[in-house]
Amino acid sequence: MPSAQIIAIGTELLLGVTQDTNTAFIARTLNQHGVDIFKTAIIGDNQARIAREIQNALQSADIIITTGGLGPTVDDPTRQAVATAFGVEIEYHPELWEQIIARFRGYNRQPSENNKRQAYLPQGALAIENPVGTAPAFAYEKDGKIVISLPGVPSEMKTLLLDYVLPLLQSRYDLAGITLSRTLHTAGMGESNVDELVADLEAFSNPTVGLAAHPGQVDVRITAKAASAELAQRLIQPVEAKVRRLLGIKIYGSDGETLDDVVAALLSQHSLAFDLFIDQGLEEVAGEIINLPIFTSLKFISGHGVPAPTLETLYNDKKEHNYVSITCPDASQPKVVDVLVHMDGVNYPSQRSFGGHPALIPLGLKNYLLGTLRETIIQTKGDICKK
Structure with a gap:
């Protein structure tokens, strides 16, 4: 299985002005076609640094x-950087200029x-025509290695990768294998707790098991390498x-499923209506x-009490959590539930119990x-309010 490195070029990526979505798309696509991703990198619009990274x-x-870096301006240095990396000059291609003129026309x-x-x-590069943009791509091969430079515009990059780059790589390398991943999403359990339970699995070599922590969630990723998607699935399934x-119940979904959508579906399935109360401050x-659409109403209140005149008459009517109280206020409306978000003396702006920077606390x-x-x-x- 050949290995690859992806280099995203653009000072705007380093400044955080533009988000790099190209790397993730290329990595997923190559993994699905038998290419192992060795490394990824982001480099600014600096010719010397790009050349060194390529070398x-x-x-x-x-x-x-x-x-990126294939535009027409002075700060689009990729063409010259690749030439520098291989110790060659750049040369003019009149047929490319004709293609560019035709595209503009x-x-x-x-x-x-x-x-x-x-x-x-x-010099010596293989030109790759860009049918959806004005920046031609190219490939440079030497000693069994290949550098392929694609435009930074995502739509152009995707078209060229799928229609031109993959066939090119398949003609140069034996892309018989595949890398397949399955991601299980959990909520309500910290990363260290998840790690403690699945630690033995994390020692596996194929499939591999890894964790990724997010605010209030932890992902468990299972990745298998095999000769086909079917064989990779067989490796993943028992793990x-x-x-x-x-x-168990801490897993709420997999791959593209979101916690927001899962909860919304449960409310619809059980015909539940949630009213939201939030402590002032x-x-x-x-x-x-x-901003969640699952709540039918919103009210800011003082103190930690939600109006619940029949509270004492209900069975299983209140679930106390660190930050959330779930209450059934009216026995005659068992499908109407009050949800209170409260502080309980915690200094939210400075606490980090959800993981990461304090700015991630709302999420x-x-x-x-x-x-x-x-x-x-x-x-x-x-039946949250069942007697």
Whole structure:
């Protein structure tokens, strides 16, 4: 299985102005086609640094894919950086210039003289026509290694990767294997607690098991390498089954499922209506909760009491949690539930019990609340206020 490094190029990525989504897409695509990702990197628009990164990558990886830096301006240095990495000059390709002119003509525009820079490639490079943009891509091969430079515009990158790059790689390498991942999402349990339960599985070599912590959630990722998707699934299934036995109700979904959608589906399934009460002063940290569409009403209150005139007459009517109280206020309306988010003396702006930076507390609190609601609904089979 050949290995690859992905290099995302652009100072805007380092500044946080633009989010790098290209790397994730390329990594998933290559893994699904039998290419092992060795490393990823983000480099600013600096020709010398890009060239050094490419040279270093060639020492460890068979395939290097860069994105970005193929525009017509002075601060688009990828073409020259690749040439520098291989010790060659760049050369003009008149056929590329004709393609660029034709592309602009299709947009009812005229290219500027600057766009002519995009018709220059490292000497010996293979030009890859860009049918959905003005920046040609290219590939440079030497000593069994290949560097492929793609545009940074996601739609252009995806088209070229799927339609041109994958067939090119399949013609150069034996891409018989596949890397497949299954991600199980948990809520209501910290990373260290999850780790303690699945520690033995994390020692496996194929499939591998790894954890990723998020505010109020922990993901368990199971990754298998095999000759086909079917064989990879066979490796994943028994490990997934064991993880599910170990973590039980804490697992709320897998892969693309979200906690928001899972809880919303449960409310709909059991015809439940949740009214939300929030302690005054928690407006900021409860910001993520306030925007949830699952609540039928919202009220800010003082103190820690929710109006519940028939509270004492109900069975299983109140679940106390660190930050959440679930109460049934009216026995005559068993499907109407009050949810109180309260402080209990905790100094939210400085506490970090949800993991990560304090700025992530609103997201962590939201996921904690949703996890609590989900478990309560499942454990009571939707009859939260049952007598």
